[in-house]
Amino acid sequence: MAELDQKIQEARAQLDAHALEIVKWHFSPETGCPFWLDWVSKTDWNPVQEITCFNDIIEKFPHFEDEWLRDLQPEVWVPNEFKGQPFNIFETGGTTGMPKQRIGWNDYKVDYSEFSDSLNDEEFPRNHYWLMVGPTGPRRLRLSIEHLANVRGCSCYFVDLDPRWVKRLIGEKQFDQAKAYMEHVVDQATTIMKHREVSALFTTPKLLESIAERLENEGSSLYEAGIRGVFCGGTTMDPQYTRFLVEELLENKIGFKPTYGNTLMGLAKHKPFTPEDKFSITYHAPQPRAVLRVVNPDTDDLVEYEEWGRVELTTLTREFFMPRFLERDEAIRRPPIELYPWDGVAEVRPFGAMQKKIVEGVY
Amino acid sequence: MINIPVLRWGEPYESLDTDEVIHHRTGEVLAKVGQANPGLLARDMRKAKLAREALREIPIKDLVEMMKKAGDLYLNATLPLGDGEQSPNDFARQQSASTGLPEHMCKFNMEKNHFVLNNMDQILDALTRGLDIDILQRGFGVEERGVPVSYQAQSPVLGMVLPSNSPGVHTLWMPVIPMQIGLVLKPGPQEPWTPYRMFAAFTEAGVPRQCMSIYPGGGDMGAETVARCGRVMIFGSTQTVKQYSGNEQVQVHGPGYSKILLGDDVVDQWEDHLDLMADSIYKNSGRGCINCSGVWASRHTEEIAEALAERVGRYEVKDPTDPEAGLAAFTVPGQAEAVWGMIEEGCEENGTTHVTEKHGPRLEQMERCDYIRPTILHCDSPDLKMANTEYMFPFTSVVKCPQEKMIEKIGGTLVASAITNDEAWAAQLTDATNIDRLNIGPLPTIALNWLQPHEGSIVDFLFRTRAYQTPDERLKARCGK
Numbered sequence: 001m002a003e004l005d006q007k008i009q010e011a012r013a014q015l016d017a018h019a020l021e022i023v024k025w026h027f028s029p030e031t032g033c034p035f036w037l038d039w040v041s042k043t044d045w046n047p048v049q050e051i052t053c054f055n056d057i058i059e060k061f062p063h064f065e066d067e068w069l070r071d072l073q074p075e076v077w078v079p080n081e082f083k084g085q086p087f088n089i090f091e092t093g094g095t096t097g098m099p100k101q102r103i104g105w106n107d108y109k110v111d112y113s114e115f116s117d118s119l120n121d122e123e124f125p126r127n128h129y130w131l132m133v134g135p136t137g138p139r140r141l142r143l144s145i146e147h148l149a150n151v152r153g154c155s156c157y158f159v160d161l162d163p164r165w166v167k168r169l170i171g172e173k174q175f176d177q178a179k180a181y182m183e184h185v186v187d188q189a190t191t192i193m194k195h196r197e198v199s200a201l202f203t204t205p206k207l208l209e210s211i212a213e214r215l216e217n218e219g220s221s222l223y224e225a226g227i228r229g230v231f232c233g234g235t236t237m238d239p240q241y242t243r244f245l246v247e248e249l250l251e252n253k254i255g256f257k258p259t260y261g262n263t264l265m266g267l268a269k270h271k272p273f274t275p276e277d278k279f280s281i282t283y284h285a286p287q288p289r290a291v292l293r294v295v296n297p298d299t300d301d302l303v304e305y306e307e308w309g310r311v312e313l314t315t316l317t318r319e320f321f322m323p324r325f326l327e328r329d330e331a332i333r334r335p336p337i338e339l340y341p342w343d344g345v346a347e348v349r350p351f352g353a354m355q356k357k358i359v360e361g362v363y
Numbered sequence: 364m365i366n367i368p369v370l371r372w373g374e375p376y377e378s379l380d381t382d383e384v385i386h387h388r389t390g391e392v393l394a395k396v397g398q399a400n401p402g403l404l405a406r407d408m409r410k411a412k413l414a415r416e417a418l419r420e421i422p423i424k425d426l427v428e429m430m431k432k433a434g435d436l437y438l439n440a441t442l443p444l445g446d447g448e449q450s451p452n453d454f455a456r457q458q459s460a461s462t463g464l465p466e467h468m469c470k471f472n473m474e475k476n477h478f479v480l481n482n483m484d485q486i487l488d489a490l491t492r493g494l495d496i497d498i499l500q501r502g503f504g505v506e507e508r509g510v511p512v513s514y515q516a517q518s519p520v521l522g523m524v525l526p527s528n529s530p531g532v533h534t535l536w537m538p539v540i541p542m543q544i545g546l547v548l549k550p551g552p553q554e555p556w557t558p559y560r561m562f563a564a565f566t567e568a569g570v571p572r573q574c575m576s577i578y579p580g581g582g583d584m585g586a587e588t589v590a591r592c593g594r595v596m597i598f599g600s601t602q603t604v605k606q607y608s609g610n611e612q613v614q615v616h617g618p619g620y621s622k623i624l625l626g627d628d629v630v631d632q633w634e635d636h637l638d639l640m641a642d643s644i645y646k647n648s649g650r651g652c653i654n655c656s657g658v659w660a661s662r663h664t665e666e667i668a669e670a671l672a673e674r675v676g677r678y679e680v681k682d683p684t685d686p687e688a689g690l691a692a693f694t695v696p697g698q699a700e701a702v703w704g705m706i707e708e709g710c711e712e713n714g715t716t717h718v719t720e721k722h723g724p725r726l727e728q729m730e731r732c733d734y735i736r737p738t739i740l741h742c743d744s745p746d747l748k749m750a751n752t753e754y755m756f757p758f759t760s761v762v763k764c765p766q767e768k769m770i771e772k773i774g775g776t777l778v779a780s781a782i783t784n785d786e787a788w789a790a791q792l793t794d795a796t797n798i799d800r801l802n803i804g805p806l807p808t809i810a811l812n813w814l815q816p817h818e819g820s821i822v823d824f825l826f827r828t829r830a831y832q833t834p835d836e837r838l839k840a841r842c843g844k
Contacts, residue, residue, distance in 0.1 A: 209402050209405075213405060213406075216406075216409070217409075238379075238380060239379040239380070240378050240379040240380035240398065240400055241400050241402075243379055244400050244402050244403060248402065248403070248406055249402075278379055279379060
């Protein structure tokens with residue numbers, strides 16, 4: 001316990017130092033971006049002088065507004081240090097209308113290179129082939145997965161899924177069309193798996209179910225098709241569903257890495273399962289580059305451990321500063337662990353999932 | 364408090380996701396029921412044919428005997444349930460506590476289920492119209508009249524998406540096992556009791572446990588059951604009925620809109636039939652699809668409505684353990700209030716009168732449940748909004764309508780009890796395709812003859828009759844005829 005406490009304190013100190021550095025970077029004219037420099041010119045306080053630790057960010061900054069990422073042109077987010085360097089424009093998830101956009105240069109590579117360290121070579125063999133079946137298009141995920149594969153000496157096949165179209169079909173109750181689209185995606189995925197050697201699969205839970213069912217109906221299985229490791233993310237995975245995926249589809253033989261990530265945060269790692277977890281998935285943000293908090297939606301205060309609250313994200317990199325963004329997710333707050341000595345977020349699901357029916361579709 | 368697992372082809376599966384079944388008055392947690400996820404059912408359906416294969420190992424006549432034994436066990440024995448056990452009294456108490464139905468009605472339903480199980484040979488004989496049961500078992504054979512015939516099962520299992528509010532519907536699926544078809548049950552969230560007790564009674568009586576699965580869960584489990592089973596029976600609203608209209612895989616049991624029609628030749632003696640009308644409206648809590656929701660006549664309708672209001676309007680809410688309790692609670696929060704709101708809105712239309720108003724307020728709200736006392740409306744035209752409605756409590760509109768327009772205006776009607784001696788009209792009623800069960804004469808809508816089909820024959824739903832030709836020698840060798 002004393003060792004964990006020590007690690008928690010070290011992680012906290014690292015976060016405070018990093019927060020200080022990033023605030024200084026974004027609010028200094030030599031390095032900062034037009035958006036934050038303009039923002040600070042209209043306030044009566046100076047973050048460079050007044051932010052001394054991460055908690056100051058929570059106490060002094062308002063919630064980041066997602067409209068800023070929809071309404072403003074991307075160049076307002078270019079830090080002076082990156083001026084003149086072409087950037088990637090990444091868009092968020094499956095919403096319709098003008099999407100949120102985040103620009104970037106290397107952040108995704110940093111996140112996913114680090115994530116590679118949490119994978120073992122048996123489940124995710126090096127120098128082999130991966131398959132991603134999920135949202136590619138304008139999403140950061142597509143480049144990130146390819147980078148992650150490349151870091152491990154692998155190459156990656158891709159089958160696209162357009163979540164915006166799926167949500168629209170479901171929203172309009174065109175269930176037959178949604179099903180047909182899903183079949184179309186599964187057709188492509190299983191065709192690759194039959195004709196090429198693939199050992200790692202990145203996909204959404206629903207697509208994983210459909211791919212496994214297709215293979216099993218044809219007398220095969222994910223394992224027999226050569227899959228040894230699966231990344232799964234994108235929609236809710238409650239403990240029972242996770243257990244179903246691990247025990248029934250992956251037959252306890254295929255490595256399972258649940259993932260929680262998005263264009264604004266990067267990629268959170270999950271706490272390796274122990275029997276006590278009873279398949280409850282806990283994610284830990286890639287601190288200090290991003291911090292996840294679980295807050296009471298009415299008071300903004302942290303909820304107690306094991307209580308539900310809304311997920312709040314703060315991103316702290318030289319490419320992007322985003323304080324206290326309220327995600328459209330809710331989760332259970334979990335305590336730090338040895339491996340990740342900072343708070344975790346567990347059993348993530350759409351915010352208000354208990355109150356209303358959320359369209360998640362296949363994504 | 365009992366923990367009840369998912370059953371996957373008879374094997375318990377302890378889900379990590381559970382739902383609590385709550386006592387509608389005290390809030391006591393009666394059971395924690397494991398919730399299935401759709402993927403479990405999807406995977407298990409690959410083994411569906413094994414359920415039928417296991418049943419085909421047992422001759423139908425033996426399965427019929429097992430049903431009789433199961434009926435006795437269901438009615439009288441203490442049987443295992445989840446991590447505990449359940450006596451017959453426990454069953455009635457638990458079912459009453461979660462569904463809101465008075466205990467004595469739950470016991471009456473037990474007797475009804477027992478009757479069906481105990482008379483399974485006669486019921487099968489009636490449902491198959493006297494077919495030699497070996498033909499069903501073998502898939503082909505020779506009828507009494509000497510003609511070869513084949514009955515082909517259309518699915519190895521029947522899926523059932525069951526309701527929470529009406530324990531009476533379980534009689535519909537009981538003949539399925541002796542017809543050597545497996546069962547996939549998705550219980551209503553408040554009524555897991557009957558499926559699990561039946562499973563316990565069946566298996567104790569010798570039915571192979573692998574022929575039944577029970578998947579408690581939410582709406583997604585219902586949808587998965589419909590999607591995965593070759594034949595499915597579901598219970599739902601008029602909208603659900605429309606949704607599956609024309610889908611031969613799905614048999615939908617919607618609202619009944621059952622009615623009593625008084626012919627012009629007997630309507631002047633309406634008072635002779637008052638008891639029959641009141642019983643049809645009020646008995647068994649008025650919740651069933653066979654309870655009367657409309658009394659139609661060409662004249663005397665105001666007097667009929669007043670007399671019915673006098674007869675049933677005074678019934679009070681009683682504790683569900685009271686043997687005199689006649690009303691069932693609404694256990695879904697807000698439901699009774701919403702229903703009463705619809706009725707009040709309907710009564711604003713000119714020509715619609717709330718006749719039970721003088722017998723005191725109808726809506727009674729309690730801490731965890733609500734009641735609506737028996738309600739009689741009068742509609743002076745069949746075109747009024749409230750002339751053709753149905754709610755899950757004793758509710759009836761007495762509708763003024765010329766006899767010659769009645770058949771057209773009543774719309775879809777599960778049970779029509781036409782009280783008349785007019786044979787010309789009786790012939791028209793016999794031909795009316797909008798009427799399912801037809802009673803001609805002074806019969807209450809709730810009087811069921813178990814030997815007759817209900818909303819279509821389940822045999823026709825599960826089996827296809829088809830031509831089957833084979834040399835006489837083979838026929839004789841296989842069938843002995």
